[in-house]
Amino acid sequence: MKDLFEKAKKNYDKKKYNKAFKLFMKCAEQDDKEAMWYVGNCYYNGIGIEQDYEKAKALLEEAGWDGSQTLRFYVNSGDNTFVNGAQVLVAQWAAVGIKVEVQTVDLATLMTVAGSTDYDIMAVQYTYAPVDPYPDVSWLLGGEGSWTGYANEEINEALAGTQQTSDIEEIKGLYSIVDKKVQEDVPMFSAYIISAQGAVSKRLSGAQPSAYGFFNDVQGWDVAE
Numbered sequence: 001m002k003d004l005f006e007k008a009k010k011n012y013d014k015k016k017y018n019k020a021f022k023l024f025m026k027c028a029e030q031d032d033k034e035a036m037w038y039v040g041n042c043y044y045n046g047i048g049i050e051q052d053y054e055k056a057k058a059l060l061e062e063a064g065w066d067g068s069q070t071l072r073f074y075v076n077s078g079d080n081t082f083v084n085g086a087q088v089l090v091a092q093w094a095a096v097g098i099k100v101e102v103q104t105v106d107l108a109t110l111m112t113v114a115g116s117t118d119y120d121i122m123a124v125q126y127t128y129a130p131v132d133p134y135p136d137v138s139w140l141l142g143g144e145g146s147w148t149g150y151a152n153e154e155i156n157e158a159l160a161g162t163q164q165t166s167d168i169e170e171i172k173g174l175y176s177i178v179d180k181k182v183q184e185d186v187p188m189f190s191a192y193i194i195s196a197q198g199a200v201s202k203r204l205s206g207a208q209p210s211a212y213g214f215f216n217d218v219q220g221w222d223v224a225e
Contacts, residue, residue, distance in 0.1 A: 005035055012038065013180070017048030028059070036063040044096055057096040070099040071120035074113050077104035082123050085191050114147050122147065123191065134162055137178065140188065150187030 008023030021042050027035030040059035043052045061067060075086045083104060090100045100121065105113065113119050124147075126136075138159050143151030158177040165171060182188070198209025206220045 005032060008035070008038070009184075017042070019048075021048030028062075033063045036060075040096070053095045060096055060098070065097070067097045067099070070101050073100050073102045073121040073123070074110055074119050075102055075104050075123045076107050076110050076125075078107060079123075079125060082125070082191065086123060089191065117147070117149055125194075132162070133175075134159060137175075141178075141182070148187040150185070152181055152185065155181050 004023060005027045008020050008027060011017075011020035011023060021039065024035045024038040024042065028039045036059045040056045040063065042048050043059065044056035045051065073086060073090065075083055077083065083102075086102045090102060093100050110122070110124065114122055114124070139146055140148055141150055141152070141155055141159075143149065155178050158174045161174045162171050165174075196211035198211065198214065200207050200209050203224045205222045205224065206217075207214075
């Protein structure tokens with residue numbers, strides 16, 4: 001059964017969703033809880049099968065979800081975009097029987113809650129600088145004491161490997177391992193991405209608009225009369 005499940009996951013990762021769904025179904029029929037989650041996810045998102053919220057809800061219950069509990073979702077009250085986005089997420093979760101209550105708090109309180117880890121779900125704006133993301137990723141996935149409380153040995157090994165090589169392709173491969181595992185276990189997820197935009201006057205030469213380091217080479221700029 002383990003081999004069948006791994007085969008299903010490989011097809012899923014390769015976006016061969018129809019085949020993956022059928023294999024996950026076979027595993028779910030043998031009471032594989034993780035396979036039930038995948039099948040429920042497929043029904044919920046219409047992946048490899050026609051979208052069906054009721055079947056997704058039923059499979060979530062079979063996988064052991066306690067529908068009577070209400071999760072606390074902490075959101076920064078000053079972030080209007082995410083306050084609205086949180087309501088969309090809550091409605092989507094409710095469609096499959098997951099009860100979530102949004103609690104909006106100011107940023108200082110949110111950081112206190114984050115430090116205490118006394119929450120079920122928490123939303124923060126987080127920006128990865130366009131350099132080695134190792135410090136941020138290793139902390140966020142650093143187990144006890146981090147915001148996620150999540151740790152995985154495979155991820156730890158991959159992250160350690162990124163600090164032991166200067167080969168760009170090898171580093172990309174190691175971070176791909178981290179990304180794949182995070183996508184599977186979902187200790188955290190992105191709700192939306194802000195796309196930064198920049199513009200430069202036609203009178204200005206030697207400048208390239210960028211979200212990061214725009215003024216690093218200001219000494220090379222020239223303004224036409």
